[in-house]
Amino acid sequence: MHLATLLMIILAAGLASQWLAWQIRLPAIVILIASGLLLGPVTGLIDIAMPPEELTELIGLGVAIILFEGGMDLKLGEFRRVGHGITRLTTLGPLLAWLLGALAGHFVAGLTWPVAIVLGAILVVTGPTVILPLLRQARLNKESASLLKWEGIVNDPAGVLLAVLAFQYFTVSGEDWGTVFLSLGKAIAVAGLLGGLGGWLTGWFYRRGAVPTHLKPPMLMVLVLAAYWASNQVQHEAGLLTVTVMGLVLGNMQLAEREPLRHFKENLTVVxxxxxxxxxPTQLDASHLQAISPSSLLFVAVVLVAVRPLTILTATIGAPMRWQDKVLMAWIAPRGIVAAATASIFGPALVEAGYPEAQILMPLVFLVILATVIIHGLTLAPLARRLDLAAREENGLLIVGANDWTRALANELKELEVDVLVADGSWYRLKPVRMDGIRTYYGEVLSEHAEHELEDEHLSYLLCATDNDYYNALVCKALGGEFGHHRTFQLAPPRESSDEQRRLTLQQRGYFAFEPPIDAYSLNHRLREGWSIQSIRLSDIFDMDRLAEELGQPGEDWVLIGSVSPQGQFSLYSRDHSFNPDKDWLLVYFASNS
Incomplete structure (x- = not known):
């Protein structure tokens, strides 16, 4: 098969699997691995005619980009809030997981000590490639999510480095501890130099305009790959630690281009x-699958119910962490791409070094990946809700801007048992809202504080309703990715319909709520004239058409705000989106009381 055809099949299968996983709400890695097994060992459609060493090097480049992107997501502000737990999980945690994993590999899977010790190191990793999508699905509170995210991203290179050192000890250095400690020192030094200093210098040059804006994302990708390659020349597999440190440094620098750079990496990471x-998975063949035995399945079970819980509970003894977080982390530890890639490197290498039982290394790791991703992916959200660490189902409204009209809307939604939260930077504007018993957030919604403290995971819609149209647009664009751009709305500017040339384009703002030209001034003015937020339930006799007949011209005589389905699901109305409430739906609208 031609290389171009093969590449197209892989890309199409990969992205189709991602889309299917999103549709059926399963972790994407499950569908991807299943597709790889189907296209590789089962049907033989994908046969990559490339030496294993070269393929491994290409896989390493992809993993480097993924780990760098994960490092950019780590915020030092999160570490300051939950550092007491993260420190234990990223220092004691990897060593305990290594020890217990090696014991399970030897006594349960029946592996020799060298292979068991390398396997234990590989299974230290939990992986941002799996953790981050699961966190988005589960809607964990931000402190619990930070613990899982930091552990996954930091422990990935730690586990790889432990596997490298164990491999060198048994195969290269002739079981010489001096060589092992020298290798560890070299890995840390090169990560600090190329990752830490290199990342800071890159950010320093970017700040000063030494690179044009359109070249910054692709040039950063090349610099990351160069740092990864150079680190590996100094110390085998030190590159993953280097790129993680580089991502951490750049992600926490005050770069104006941080978000575009991060989005570029996110898109690249998906591909x-x-x-x-x-x-x-296409590298697995029949001999690998035949090597799986009952002891292999027992080993996977021990990893799930013994190794991980003992690791977390021992590492966090005396740590000032909530017991709910300890229980959650003792269960949740899905493995991802780094574990798979590392196993594909060291399995064949150990076989060549004289450890024939290492041929089971790759299928064992894939078994652990499949088991942990499926089981943890399906149980994370229910367990988190049971422990009161996750938001409820997405249903509710975040209102940015406290004024008389948004206060009236919030009170009506509260009466209808719809979750609502009002955010504003003025303590005095929020005071009457707080007095009504409505949840509020005092502060700038785009600040780092809000990123850590504003609990909005359970809310499904955003409405920016301040009297500053450009600020509304800024918030909509900043939070559109979190809520979904189709659920991100702002009030229209005054004279919107008659001043087409002066308005912001849709790419620069959110969708307009309600019926333009409804703006903040007109809503508050009508409220003072005696209008109010009202609700009515539709029926076979009294439907939308009948309501419109009674109330008059939409946007002039009344304003449709939204609806609540019979199941309690809130929807905000916009002329830009279809809106078809039916019988037994509650309509929320703004109209005169007369």
Missing amino acids: LLSVLFIVI
Whole structure:
């Protein structure tokens, strides 16, 4: 098969698997691995005619980009809030997981000590490639999510480095501890130099305009790959630690281009994950699958119910963490792309070094990946809700801007048992809202404080309703990715319909709520004239058409705000989106009391 055809099949299968996983609400890695197994060992459609060493090097480049992107997501502000737990999880945690995993590999899976010790190190990793999508699905509170995210991203290179050192000890250095400690020192030094200093210098040059804006994202990708390659020349597999440190440094610098750079990496990561999780399973063949035995399945069970819980509970003894977080983390530890890639590297290498039982390394790791991703992916959200660590189902409204009209809307939604939260930077504007018993957030919604403290995971819509149209647009664009741009709305500017040339384009703002030209001034003015927020239930006799007949011209005589379905699901109305409430739906509208 031609290389171009093969590449197109891999890309199409990978992205189709991602889309299917989103549709059926399963972790994407499950569908990707299944697709890889189907296209590789089962049907033989994908056969990559490339030496294993070269394929491994290409896989390593993809993993480097993924880990760098994960490092950019780590915020030092999160560490300051939950550092007491993160420190234990990223220092004691990897060592305990390594020890217990090696014991399970030897006594349960029946592996020799060298292979068991390398396997234990590989299974230290939990992986941002799996953790981050699961966190988005589960809507954990921000402190619990930070613990899982930091552990996953930091422990990935730690586990790889432990596997490298164990491999070198048994195969290269002739079981010489001096060589092992020298290798560890070299890995840390090169990560600090190329990752830490290199990342800071990159940010320093970017700040000063030494690189044009359109070249910054692609040039950063090349610099990351160069740092990864150079680190590996100094110390085998030190590159993953380097790129993680580099991402952490750049992600916490005050760069004006931080968000565009991060979005570029996120998009690239989606494609890389789609490709890697298709390619790696294709390397399994019938001999690998035949090597799986009952002891292998027992080993996976021990990893799930003994190794992980003992690791977390021991590492966090005396740590000032909530017991609910300890229980959650003792259960949740899905493995991802780094574990798979590392196993594909060291399995064949150990076989060549004289450890034939290492041929089971890759299928064992894939078993652990499949088991943890499926089981933890399906149980994370229910367990988090049971422990009161997760938001309820998405249903509610975040209102940015406290004024008389938004206060009236919030009170009506509260009466209808719809979750509502009002955010504003003025303590005095929020005071009457707080007095009504409505949840509020005092502060700037775009601040770092809000990123850590504003609990909005359970809310489904955003309405920016301040009297500053450009601020409304800024908030909509900043939070559109979190809520979904189709659920991100702002009030229209005055004279919107008659001043087409002066308005912001849709790419620069949110969708307009209600019927333009409804703006903040007109809503508050009508409220003072005696209008009020009202609700009515539709029926077979009294439907939308009948309501419109009674109330008059939409936007002039009344304003449709939204609806609440019979199941209690809130929807905000916009002329830009279809809106078809039916019998037994509650309509929320703004009209005169007369």
